[in-house]
Each structure stands twice: as structure tokens, then as C-alpha cells.
Amino acid sequence: MSKDQLAGFIGHWLPKLEDEMRAVLRYPAHSYDEQAVAVHYGMMQYHMGWLDAHLQPDKLPTGKRLRPILCLLACMEVGGEPANALPAAAAIELLHNFSLIHDDVEDGDEVRRHRPTVWKLWGVPQAINAGDGLFTLAFAAMQRLQRRGVSAQTTLAALELFTHTCVELTEGQHLDMRFEQRVTVQTPEYMRMIEGKTAALIGASVAIGALIGGATDAQDQALQRFGQAMGLAFQIQDDILGIWGDPAVTGKAAGNDILRRKKSLPLLYALNHETVGAQMQALWQTDLGSEQLPTVLQLLADANARSYTQEQFDHHHQVGIAALHDALGARAESSALLALANSLLHRES
Amino acid sequence: MSKDQLAGFIGHWLPKLEDEMRAVLRYPAHSYDEQAVAVHYGMMQYHMGWLDAHLQPDKLPTGKRLRPILCLLACMEVGGEPANALPAAAAIELLHNFSLIHDDVEDGDEVRRHRPTVWKLWGVPQAINAGDGLFTLAFAAMQRLQRRGVSAQTTLAALELFTHTCVELTEGQHLDMRFEQRVTVQTPEYMRMIEGKTAALIGASVAIGALIGGATDAQDQALQRFGQAMGLAFQIQDDILGIWGDPAVTGKAAGNDILRRKKSLPLLYALNHETVGAQMQALWQTDLGSEQLPTVLQLLADANARSYTQEQFDHHHQVGIAALHDALGARAESSALLALANSLLHRES
Numbered sequence: 001m002s003k004d005q006l007a008g009f010i011g012h013w014l015p016k017l018e019d020e021m022r023a024v025l026r027y028p029a030h031s032y033d034e035q036a037v038a039v040h041y042g043m044m045q046y047h048m049g050w051l052d053a054h055l056q057p058d059k060l061p062t063g064k065r066l067r068p069i070l071c072l073l074a075c076m077e078v079g080g081e082p083a084n085a086l087p088a089a090a091a092i093e094l095l096h097n098f099s100l101i102h103d104d105v106e107d108g109d110e111v112r113r114h115r116p117t118v119w120k121l122w123g124v125p126q127a128i129n130a131g132d133g134l135f136t137l138a139f140a141a142m143q144r145l146q147r148r149g150v151s152a153q154t155t156l157a158a159l160e161l162f163t164h165t166c167v168e169l170t171e172g173q174h175l176d177m178r179f180e181q182r183v184t185v186q187t188p189e190y191m192r193m194i195e196g197k198t199a200a201l202i203g204a205s206v207a208i209g210a211l212i213g214g215a216t217d218a219q220d221q222a223l224q225r226f227g228q229a230m231g232l233a234f235q236i237q238d239d240i241l242g243i244w245g246d247p248a249v250t251g252k253a254a255g256n257d258i259l260r261r262k263k264s265l266p267l268l269y270a271l272n273h274e275t276v277g278a279q280m281q282a283l284w285q286t287d288l289g290s291e292q293l294p295t296v297l298q299l300l301a302d303a304n305a306r307s308y309t310q311e312q313f314d315h316h317h318q319v320g321i322a323a324l325h326d327a328l329g330a331r332a333e334s335s336a337l338l339a340l341a342n343s344l345l346h347r348e349s
Numbered sequence: 350m351s352k353d354q355l356a357g358f359i360g361h362w363l364p365k366l367e368d369e370m371r372a373v374l375r376y377p378a379h380s381y382d383e384q385a386v387a388v389h390y391g392m393m394q395y396h397m398g399w400l401d402a403h404l405q406p407d408k409l410p411t412g413k414r415l416r417p418i419l420c421l422l423a424c425m426e427v428g429g430e431p432a433n434a435l436p437a438a439a440a441i442e443l444l445h446n447f448s449l450i451h452d453d454v455e456d457g458d459e460v461r462r463h464r465p466t467v468w469k470l471w472g473v474p475q476a477i478n479a480g481d482g483l484f485t486l487a488f489a490a491m492q493r494l495q496r497r498g499v500s501a502q503t504t505l506a507a508l509e510l511f512t513h514t515c516v517e518l519t520e521g522q523h524l525d526m527r528f529e530q531r532v533t534v535q536t537p538e539y540m541r542m543i544e545g546k547t548a549a550l551i552g553a554s555v556a557i558g559a560l561i562g563g564a565t566d567a568q569d570q571a572l573q574r575f576g577q578a579m580g581l582a583f584q585i586q587d588d589i590l591g592i593w594g595d596p597a598v599t600g601k602a603a604g605n606d607i608l609r610r611k612k613s614l615p616l617l618y619a620l621n622h623e624t625v626g627a628q629m630q631a632l633w634q635t636d637l638g639s640e641q642l643p644t645v646l647q648l649l650a651d652a653n654a655r656s657y658t659q660e661q662f663d664h665h666h667q668v669g670i671a672a673l674h675d676a677l678g679a680r681a682e683s684s685a686l687l688a689l690a691n692s693l694l695h696r697e698s
Contacts, residue, residue, distance in 0.1 A: 036541060040523040102481060106474035125455035128477055129522050132451060135481065136515040139488060143509055152501035159508070160492055166485040173478050174389040192385060 001336035003343065009336060010069055013082060017068050020090040021048065024141040039122075043130035044137070047101055047118050061113045066344070067201060068093045071209035073336045074223055077328060080213020084148045088158055088208045091141035094134055095162070096201060099169055101131035106177060138162075150212055158208050165204040172196025179263055183281070187268050191232070199231030206337070215327075222327035223337075229320030230341045236313045237345060239264035243297075244306065255293045265312065266305040273303040317345060350685035352692065358685060359418055362431060366417050369439040370397065373490040388471075392479035393486070396450055396467050410462045415693070416550060417442045420558035422685045423572055426677060429562020433497045437507055437557045440490035443483055444511070445550060448518055450480035455526060487511075499561055507557050514553040521545025528612055532630070536617050540581070548580030555686070564676075571676035572686075578669030579690045585662045586694060588613035592646075593655060604642045614661065615654040622652040666694060 001009075025044055042055040049062035068089030075085035103109070104117040105127050111117065119127035142162055145155040175193040179185045206227035210220045241250050242257030242264055250256075257264050261284060271280045276299045283292060283299075300306065320341065324332040332338060350358075374393055391404040398411035417438030424434035452458070453466040454476050460466065468476035491511055494504040524542040528534045555576035559569045590599050591606030591613055599605075606613050610633060620629045625648045632641060632648075649655065669690065673681040681687060 036538070037520045037523055039527070040520060102477055106477055124473070125526055126523065128451055128455055129519055129526065131481075132484065133516070133519040133523075135484060136512060136519060139508075140512045140516070143505065143512060146505065152505050155505060156492065156495065156501050159488075163485060163489050163492060167482070167489070170478055170482040170485060171386045171389060174386055174475065174482075177474055177478065178388070189385070 001334065001339045003339065006336055006339045006343070009073070009076075013069070013072050013086075014065060016083070016086060017065060017072075017089055017093070018062075020086045020144075021094060021141070022050070024090060024094065024137050024144070039126075040130060040133060043118050043122055043126065044097075044134045046121070047097055047130070047134070049113070053116065053121055060115065063097075063113065065093055067096055067205040070202065070205040070227065070337070070340065073340060074206040074209030074215075074227075075213035077331075077335055077337055078210045078213040078215040078219060078223075080209075084145070084150055085209045085212045087141055087144035087148060088162075088212055089205075090144075091138045091162060092201065092205050092208065094138035094141055095166065095169075098131050098134040098138055099173070101127060101134060103173065105131070106173070135166075145212065154212060158211055161204055161208050161211065165200050168196040168200035172198070172200065183284075184271055185263050185268055186272060187265065190263065190265060190268050194232060194235045195228070198235045199228040202231030202234070203228035210327075219327045222323045225323035226320050226327060226337065226341075229316045229323060230345070233313050233316040233320060233345055236265055236309060236316065239266055240306070240309055240313065243267070243300070255290070255297065258293060258296050259288055259290065261288060266300060266309045269308050270300050270303045270305045273305075276303045350683065350688045352688065355685055355688045355692070358422070358425075362418070362421050362435075363414060365432070365435060366414060366421075366438055366442070367411075369435045369493075370443060370490070371399070373439060373443065373486050373493070388475075389479060389482060392467050392471055392475065393446075393483045395470070396446055396479070396483070398462070402465065402470055409464065412446075412462065414442055416445055416554040419551065419554040419576065419686070419689065422689060423555040423558030423564075423576075424562035426680075426684055426686055427559045427562040427564040427568060427572075429558075433494075433499055434558045434561045436490055436493035436497060436499075437511075437561060438554075439493075440487045440511060441550065441554050441557065443487035443490055444515065444518075447480050447483040447487060448522070450476060450483060452522065454480070455522070494561065503561060507560055510553055510557050510560065514549050517545040517549035521547070521549065532633075533620055534612050534617055535621060536614065539612065539614060539617050543581060543584045544577070547584045548577040551580030551583070552577035559676075568676045571672045574672035575669050575676060575686065575690075578665045578672060579694070582662050582665040582669060582694055585614055585658060585665065588615060589655070589658055589662065592616070592649070604639070604646065607642060607645050608637055608639065610637060615649060615658045618657050619649050619652045619654045622654075625652045 025041060025048070039055070042051055045051045046053065046055065049060040050057065052058040052060065071089040071092055072082040072085055076082050100112065101118050104112055105119045105124055109117055110120045118130055122130070142159055143155070145158060146152065172193050172195065175189070176197055179189070179193060203224045204227070207220055207224035210223045215223065239257070242252070242262065243255060243266055245252070247254045253259065257267065270276055271284065273280070280299050283296060324335065324338060328335055374390060374397070388404070391400055394400045395402065395404065398409040399406065401407040401409065420438040420441055421431040421434055425431050449461065450467050453461055454468045454473055458466055459469045467479055471479070491508055492504070494507060495501065521542050521544065524538070525546055528538070528542060552573045553576070556569055556573035559572045564572065588606070591601070591611065592604060592615055594601070596603045602608065606616065619625055620633065622629070629648050632645060673684065673687060677684055
């Protein structure tokens, strides 16, 4: 699939996806007055980018909708009708957004997509509850598969995958928060964390789409491996850009992850390095400012942290491509999934 | 069913219910090291009463497990095998406990069942995430119905009822938190709130058990109405006891709800009363202490707030009994569901 064809696919399905999600966020039709709980749903719709801070309709940045697009593409790639997978694609995007609402509370982040976060506007208690509401509606979205004629058996199989992914998401988030409070974290621990926090949902997006599209078990498992590996590569690329990315392209300050003392893969590699590790750790205990940036960048260079991280990226990228071949055979090379993965993984922001 | 037979039923099924819940809280079997996420599951198991604050096994107060018992009884009452409903009973109790973990964070409550709350021990961010984990596992528990031979179609119908109840729970919690910040709340608004926060899950417990037991649609809907009405009666009884209950029986200070300025039904009735309302509201703005208790109690008496509340209790109690007759016919009078409801609704604590 060419870049243009991919853009055409996305342009065709994105509005239908938004419609499906909006239908769920009106769920359920109450017999009593909707107005009483309007703010509850308003907070969710604000987070989704459909309403402004005064809960007035608006067209605001909504995020890339990457995961649902992967889900719809996977359904198509195995010969299915993408429309059948729309409820699952909506469920996946709603789940992702639920996790962002709670992450923002847990991390104390005040801004997301250039707007105040839900807790910043409505307070922590209501934001926790709005997240719970969105989590619930993600499950409600998945149950709408039956309306598209998907069998009860397949719907339950999709729900099982989805639920297992939620388990992994909360495990990943647990580890992420624990790591922030530790001085050192080993790179395998970090990989375990991003497997849960980032890769699991991307893997599930592909696997659930393929399941609905009628994939064989072997195909479905291979496509899940493809998604997970691409998710890991995607996160590792993010880690590289967080240190060496061009500020003009990434929109973030140079060495942003260093100044935030983020426990990303290159930094953890250097912190645990046998020769530069001690120096890195000493710097880590100080109030790292931009005047220390050249020193940290030199230590990263001494440790070959960038090559190490690039190798990890290449490894997971290759694993992903191999899994795609397992699933689709010769068609892998011309598949839309590969086109989308490539467009994401050669990005510079 | 006699009181003794009911106690026998509960004694038989409670250990099996605990086993089912424990099996889910070990879910899923990971390929990687369990130790990394042991604290994540430890927090949930602490909340369930299975572990102490050091995450060592212990036998601690676990709560009444009222909802899952209702679920198992309802299954039996319509001629089903209660064992088939165990996964749903477990799911309902896990869902109830998830909501308590988040409620404790949202309300800032430091103690539950005589122990520090999860957020008090592990901090707000981890407690939110542990609640999310338990929420997820409640859905996982429900999906285990298929292992008991329940059909995919019935499993999905149970999941739909369950999900709808989660929607109502979050709506009820939204209203509860909003009401705390308002000066006055009308009694119909209050009823709407406890419909979501308390009655919906009790109604669903009965309806889901009956669904699995093979109830007809009409039976199932009538049993849901029975559960909802009993849930409302139960909450209203709680409101009466919170003001006029015997401290020796309730274990709470006399006039506890008054001193906490809780917006319970008798107090809202008096606050909105045409003759005493203004005086009540004036008192409400002050630092209510025990020296004002006699005045408030007198105002409640002048407004006939206790009779009003008792009438509401009687109304919902009657609605519940009538719904039980709709569902079970002449058998309603000797049914275990009635025996359990009666034992709860004639309580004094």
C-alpha cells in the first residue's frame, strides 16, 4: 500500500471511528434527566478533544488515533471488513484515553495536547471518576461488536484479549511509578515496563482487528507480536529523540529527557554502565541544569549509549518485520501495516 | 427458607466465592517474573482483607459479601446451579471493592474496615492504579463464566448488564461528589444519586444471578427491580440509623450523620422544608458541634423528617416485595431472597 493509499484509508475511516466513539459516549440512553450527569460525560468529551473547557463543542487536537487505525488495517489485511472492527477500534482508543486521564492525575501533569488536563480543570476526585467512566465505556464499546454481526464467540475472544491488555497496562503503570522513586533501574526492568505500558495495547490493537477479520490463530499471534515489537521500537525511538532529536522537529527543548531526569533507555544504559555509570549517577543526584547538558551528552557518547539504543530499536524493528512475514507471507512487504509502521518509525518528531 | 437454612447456604458458598476471587487476583499467569508486580497485586489483596499492611497473609475483616450472596441466591431461586454463577458473584464483589478503593481516594477517607485505606499506605497514584487493576480483574472474573459451561450468549448478556451497572456507579459517584459542594440538594436528586451509587449494583447482582440461572426475561427484570428497591430501602435505613440509631448497636456516635453534615435523606428533607428549612440551613453554615445536636433533632422532629423517611423506606420495601412476587409468584414468601432482605432490613446497625 502506498503512502497515498494509506492516507486515503485513514481519511475514510477516521470520521467513522469518531462517530462510533461519540455514539458510545452518549451511552446509555437514560430514562431520567441527562442534564444531571452532563458534566461527567463532558469531562470525557473534553479529554477526547470534542468539547472545550466550558464544555462547548469545538474542534481541538485529538491525538493521532494510531491504535484504532492499526486495528482497522489489521482487520482488512486478513481479508475482513474494517467496518466490523469499528467498535473494537473505538474501544481501544477509549481505553488509551482512559489511561491518559489517570496517568495525568498520577503524574501530576497539568497539560496534555496543549490544554489543561482533566484533573487540572475539575479536580482530582472528579478526574479519577471520569477516567473510571471512560474505562467502563471502553468495555461498552467492545460489546457493540455484536451489532455488526460479529459472533458472540469472537466478541468474547476480543474481550478477553482486551481485558488481558488492561491487566498489562496497569502493571506497566505500576512499574513506571515505582521506577521513578528508585535511584537505579536495570534496562531489562525498563523493557518489561514499556512492554506493559506501551507495547501491549499496540499489540492488542493489531491482534483484535485481525481476530475480527477472521485471521487464523497463528496469523493472529504473529500479528500481535508484530504490534508489540513495533510498539517497543516506537517507544525506543521516542527515547532517542528525547535526547538527540532536533528541537525544531520534536517541538521539545534539546536534551529534554536529560533535564527531566527521565529514566529512558539510553539514560538507564549509561547510569548502569561500568565505566561512566558512577559519574552519571553523581550528576543524577544534583539539580541537573542546561549547563550540565554537554557533560551528560559526553558521558552518553563515552558509553556508546546511542549505538546501544539504536541496536535495540533495530532488533525490535526486525522482530516486528519478521512477525509480519509470518502472518502475511509475501504480502507483508506491500501491506498497509508495514506502510504505517514505516511512516511512524522513520519520523523525526 | 429459614434463617438457619440461609446461614447454611452462606456458610457453604462463601469459601467457594473467596476461592474464585483469589483465582482471579492471581490472573494472569505471566511468563515473566511475578515479583516485579507483587506489590500491585498485594495492594488489591490487602484491600480484599487477605493480606496485612506488610503484605503478609492474614485473616482480616472482609466485608459482608452481600452482593455476591444475592447473586448466588437469585441463580438458585430460578432453578439454576449456584456454582455456575460463582464467576459473576466474584466479579460483582471485585467491582464493589474497586469502587471502594477509588471512593476512599476521592473522599480522602483514611480508614476502612478499621484499617488504613490503600491510598493512605501506598499513596494516591498507586492506589488509583490498584483500583484500575481491580476494575480490570472484575471484568476478567466475569469472562470466566464460560469455564462453567455458561453459553457465550448468556456470558455476553451478563457482561452487558455488568457494564451498564458500572456506568450507573460512576454516574452516582459523580453526583455524590457534586452534591457535597452544593448548599442544597433536592430529595429527588438524592434518590437519583443513590439509585446509581447503591441500588444499581444490588439490582444487577440479583439480575445477573437470575440470568445465569435461566430466568425468563420478565422474571429477570422483576428480580432486578426487587434488588434495586431493596438497595434503596437499605440505604434509606442507613440514613435513619445514621441519625436515630442506637450508638451501642451502630458503633457510631449519636447523630453521627448530623455532625458530619452528611446530605442524607432526612437531613435533605428538613433542609428543604418550608417551615424549618431556613433554620436548618443557617445551622448548616456553622461549625456544627454536639451542643447543636438537640436543636437539629428538634427541627427534624418539627419537620416530621423521620416519618417522611420511614415512609420512603416502606414504599421501596413494598415495591421490592411486589417485584419479588412478580418474579416468583407464591414462592416469593418462602424464598431465600426475601429471607436475606428481611434479615438486612430489620437490622439495627
